[in-house]
Structure formats: C-alpha cells, structure tokens
Amino acid sequence: xxxxxxxxxxxxxxxxxxxxxxxxxxxxxxxxxxxxxxxxxxxxxxxxxxxxxxxxxxxxxxxxxxxxxxxxxxxxxxxxxxxxxxxxxxxxxxxxxxxxxxxxxxxxxxxxxx
Amino acid sequence: xxxxxxxxxxxxxxxxxxxxxxxxxxxxxxxxxxxxxxxxxxxxxxxxxxxxxxxxxxxxxxxxxxxxxxxxxxxxxxxxxxxxxxxxxxxxxxxxxxxxxxxxxxxxxxxxx
Numbered sequence: 001x002x003x004x005x006x007x008x009x010x011x012x013x014x015x016x017x018x019x020x021x022x023x024x025x026x027x028x029x030x031x032x033x034x035x036x037x038x039x040x041x042x043x044x045x046x047x048x049x050x051x052x053x054x055x056x057x058x059x060x061x062x063x064x065x066x067x068x069x070x071x072x073x074x075x076x077x078x079x080x081x082x083x084x085x086x087x088x089x090x091x092x093x094x095x096x097x098x099x100x101x102x103x104x105x106x107x108x109x110x111x112x113x114x
Numbered sequence: 115x116x117x118x119x120x121x122x123x124x125x126x127x128x129x130x131x132x133x134x135x136x137x138x139x140x141x142x143x144x145x146x147x148x149x150x151x152x153x154x155x156x157x158x159x160x161x162x163x164x165x166x167x168x169x170x171x172x173x174x175x176x177x178x179x180x181x182x183x184x185x186x187x188x189x190x191x192x193x194x195x196x197x198x199x200x201x202x203x204x205x206x207x208x209x210x211x212x213x214x215x216x217x218x219x220x221x222x223x224x225x226x227x
Binding site: 102108 | 146159160165204216218219
C-alpha cells in the first residue's frame with residue numbers, strides 16, 4: 001500500500017540554524033500538509049499546499065517557515081532560523097483530491113533544537 | 115472555526131474489557147470526523163472516519179464509532195481491548211474541501227494485563 005515517507009526520522013540542530021524536513025507524499029495525491037506536535041501537546045496544523053501554492057496557513061507558520069515542492073515527488077518544510085520552541089515532531093500529510101477528505105500521514109520527523 | 119474536545123486525557127482499562135473514548139466537536143457547519151491512533155514512536159494511522167451515511171462506522175482493529183449530531187459527539191468504542199491497543203488516540207475534524215484537520219488533545223489508552 002502506498003504511504004507517505006519522511007526524512008530524516010530525527011534531526012538535531014543548533015538554535016539559529018536552518019533545517020529542511022523532507023516528505024514524499026503518495027504519488028497521485030494533490031493536497032499536501034504539514035503539522036507539528038510539541039511533546040505532550042496536540043497535533044497542530046501548520047500549512048496546506050495545493051497547485052504549487054499555499055492554500056492556508058496557521059499563525060504558527062510565520063516568516064521563518066516556508067514550503068516547497070521542488071519536483072514532482074518531494075514536499076519540503078524549511079525553518080530558516082530555528083528556535084528552541086521549534087522542537088517538535090513534524091508530520092507531513094497528503095490527500096488525493098478535494099472530495100475525499102482522508103489525509104494520509106507520514107511517520108514524522110522529530111526535530112530537536114539545542 | 116471547528117474544535118474538538120477529548121474529555122479524558124488517560125484511560126486505563128483491563129485487557130478484554132470494553133472501552134469508550136469520548137470526543138465532542140464544535141462547528142457551525144457540517145463536518146467530517148476521524149479517529150487516528152498513534153503507537154509509541156510512530157506516526158498517525160487512520161482508525162476510522164465518518165463522512166456521511168450510517169452514523170455507526172467501523173474501523174480497523176475492531177474499533178467503531180458513532181456519530182451523534184444532536185450531541186455533537188463521535189465516541190470511539192471497542193468491546194474487548196488487547197494489550198496491543200495501548201496507544202494514543204486522537205479525534206479529529208475537517209470541514210472538507212482542502213481544509214486542514216483539527217485534532218483533539220488525544221487520549222492515552224493504557225491496557226492493563
């Protein structure tokens with residue numbers, strides 16, 4: 001069964017450094033999402049992406065964050081200058097189309113900012 | 115805006131006993147409801163979903179949930195739990211279209227041998 005994959009599974013970085021989290025959505029899916037889960041807290045929406053542009057973003061998704069679909073398969077989340085509070089599990093998700101509402105989640109990347 | 119409330123942060127239950135994990139939602143428009151499970155150190159796996167039709171939906175691993183529009187609830191049930199059901203369970207809602215999924219805070223199910 002096709003699945004969403006994410007790399008790396010764990011990323012450790014120093015405060016102020018840039019990180020790029022990578023996701024490969026399911027191949028025929030058209031909608032892409034990033035969520036994060038700070039330890040012990042709920043899963044929070046960051047951004048949705050469709051047709052090569054952001055369709056919605058949360059207040060968490062400030063100028064330090066950006067997303068890109070650089071080719072036909074990858075979907076990336078970049079954090080320009082990481083802060084301690086960016087430490088979280090980041091989940092990528094994809095959805096096939098507008099009518100089917102189920103989002104398929106990847107296994108997550110645990111980001112630790114020291 | 116939609117929101118989800120999971121009333122229990124932790125639910126301990128003995129193996130082979132029944133369990134109910136409660137979820138209430140709030141929205142001014144029709145919503146689509148989901149339960150996801152997260153096993154330790156893993157991602158989110160869809161257990162079941164309610165989109166339309168029958169209000170009783172069956173999912174994987176013997177779980178089922180009932181959509182109750184008048185009570186704005188979507189409680190998850192299993193008649194007999196196993197040790198392997200120990201995980202965190204998230205209720206979630208979306209308005210449809212390309213809209214985001216809004217998650218509840220999660221309920222940790224601990225199955226006691």
